[in-house]
Amino acid sequence: MDLVFGERGLIPAIVQDRLTGQVRMLAYANREALARTLSTGRATFFSRSRGELWEKGATSGNVIHVSAVVADCDADALLYLADPTGPTCHTGSPSCFFRRVGEDGLAAESGVDAAAFLETLEREIASRKDSSAA
Amino acid sequence: MDLVFGERGLIPAIVQDRLTGQVRMLAYANREALARTLSTGRATFFSRSRGELWEKGATSGNVIHVSAVVADCDADALLYLADPTGPTCHTGSPSCFFRRVGEDGLAAESGVDAAAFLETLEREIASRKDSSAA
Numbered sequence: 001m002d003l004v005f006g007e008r009g010l011i012p013a014i015v016q017d018r019l020t021g022q023v024r025m026l027a028y029a030n031r032e033a034l035a036r037t038l039s040t041g042r043a044t045f046f047s048r049s050r051g052e053l054w055e056k057g058a059t060s061g062n063v064i065h066v067s068a069v070v071a072d073c074d075a076d077a078l079l080y081l082a083d084p085t086g087p088t089c090h091t092g093s094p095s096c097f098f099r100r101v102g103e104d105g106l107a108a109e110s111g112v113d114a115a116a117f118l119e120t121l122e123r124e125i126a127s128r129k130d131s132s133a134a
Numbered sequence: 135m136d137l138v139f140g141e142r143g144l145i146p147a148i149v150q151d152r153l154t155g156q157v158r159m160l161a162y163a164n165r166e167a168l169a170r171t172l173s174t175g176r177a178t179f180f181s182r183s184r185g186e187l188w189e190k191g192a193t194s195g196n197v198i199h200v201s202a203v204v205a206d207c208d209a210d211a212l213l214y215l216a217d218p219t220g221p222t223c224h225t226g227s228p229s230c231f232f233r234r235v236g237e238d239g240l241a242a243e244s245g246v247d248a249a250a251f252l253e254t255l256e257r258e259i260a261s262r263k264d265s266s267a268a
Contacts, residue, residue, distance in 0.1 A: 073232070099205040100203075
């Protein structure tokens with residue numbers, strides 16, 4: 001089925017580290033950015049602020065290698081399963097998602113451990129191994 | 135910092151299973167939907183097609199319990215770290231992201247194993263344990 005490019009011809013694209021599961025960033029692609037991502041294997045987006053294509057890491061070197069592009073049920077959002085080179089965020093953080101949102105709806109400067117998910121899973125795997133060995 | 139609610143007062147919200155790392159869906163929240171999510175702990179969105187708030191699972195029972203809301207660096211996208219009840223997609227698929235996008239830019243009916251990520255990680259952990267034991 002055709003992908004649904006919405007307002008301004010853009011579709012949101014989530015970038016996820018395919019090995020750790022960490023969600024790295026969310027950006028937007030137009031048809032041309034997606035075509036370049038698929039043909040080059042490097043995540044390319046459309047910058048809404050600059051109004052132009054940009055290949056992630058073209059200047060910083062922190063390229064994102066995309067091994068699969070997955071669309072959702074109604075084909076209006078994308079998930080890039082990827083192997084990121086270096087930190088993804090321009091702040092130097094591995095993931096752009098690091099601001100804990102409080103009950104007041106405000107985003108903190110930090111507060112989320114980028115590795116928390118992986119640690120959670122490792123603990124879960126360890127506890128299952130322990131219980132199956134017992 | 136304040137969150138940036140964009141066009142139509144909406145901010146995209148990625149739902150991720152906090153234990154498996156699986157990205158389940160992407161939907162949109164306005165201020166009220168986010169406030170309800172934070173106060174109830176259950177993922178609530180704004181339906182762009184119906185023009186109303188909807189609590190995920192209110193009719194299906196497949197509620198998504200949100201343990202943390204994380205904003206990205208420029209505070210214009212959200213990540214919900216969550217414990218989903220049952221499948222998230224209305225198709226019955228665990229995740230809404232299941233359509234492999236081909237090199238032609240078209241979304242297939244299926245083609246992505248929802249568990250692929252977790253299996254990849256489990257293999258990686260097992261291989262590291264083997265190599266550290268050797």
